[in-house]
Amino acid sequence: MLVAVTTFTVASVLVVLLPGPDTLVVxxxxxxxGPRLGLRASLxxxxxxxxxxxxxxxxxxxxLTASHDGYLALRIVGAAYLCWMGFATLRAKPHSSPDVVAEPRRSLIGTGYTAGLLTDLLNPKVGVFFVSFLPSFIPEGAPVVWTSLLLGGIxxxxxxxxxxxxxALSGPVMRWMADGPVRRWVDRVTxxxxIAFGVRMAVEP
Incomplete structure (x- = not known):
């Protein structure tokens, strides 16, 4: 079990470091x-x-994977959600003062904890990833459910x-891009x- 956990941890570090839609939403x-809203999104x-x-x-x-219609529906809704956030980011106006970070207007699905939660829940590929990724690290004879929960918890x-x-490292970067041309370009790229993540989710099986 120790070997399986160690191997899984190393592989997971490499996966976590690859930026995905959830990282971009954070x-x-x-x-x-600012960090307060970023923390909510990460939670x-x-x-x-x-x-x-x-x-x-x-x-x-x-x-869910076996149900083609259910998977397709969740994938399309997730893709639309990512595209919606992308367009909202393109339309965002940076705050006039580099020392003040404005709390965005409250939105039902657009910011904070809800944004981070829905980004993952509406992405069926996350579920498919765990279904295909976890079993390959479960030792023979180990309880599947509890071992899966352990590895998933890691x-x-x-x-x-x-x-x-x-x-923790966001402070200097946030001050650098708090306003002006840099912030506008960051908003555009983000x-x-x-939107690219959303389109990819919609078209890829």
């Missing part, structure tokens, strides 16, 4: 509302990951460490990448 909230994303881990351990994600913890480092 960065988007970080730019829009939401980790909650979404935890839900998918439990679903994968209980076999619910495999059931993945969530590693993600939390990554987000924590991102938030918005376009979110």
């Amino acid at each position: 960065i988007r909230n970080l730019m829009a509302g 939401g994303a980790m909650t979404g990951l935890a839900v998918w881990v439990v679903a994968a351990a209980l076999g619910l994600s495999a059931l 993945f969530v913890v590693l993600t939390a460490v990554y987000y924590g480092a991102l938030l 918005g376009l990448v979110l």
Whole structure:
């Protein structure tokens, strides 16, 4: 079991370091509302990951994968959500003062914890990832459900460490891009990448 956990941890570190839609949403909230909103988004994303881990351990994600219509519907809704956030980011107006970070207007699905949560929950590929990734590290004879929960918990913890480092290092970067041309270009790039993630989710099987 120790070898399996160690191998899984090393592989998970490499996966966590690859930026995905959830990481980009955390960065988007970080730019829009500072570390406080970035923290909320990261907590939401980790909650979404935890839900998918439990679903994968209980076999619910495999059931979703087997249901073509359910998978397609969730994928299209997730893609539309990412594109919506991308367009909202492109339209965002930076705050006039580099020393003040404005809290964005309250939105039902656009900011903070809810944004991070929905970004993961509406992405069925996260569930498929856990269904295909976790079993390859479960030792023969080990209890599948409990071992899956253990490995999935390790993945969530590693993600939390990554987000924590991102938030801790955000101060100087936030001051650098708080206003002016740099902030506008960052918003444009972030918005376009979110839209690209959404389009990719919609067209890829």
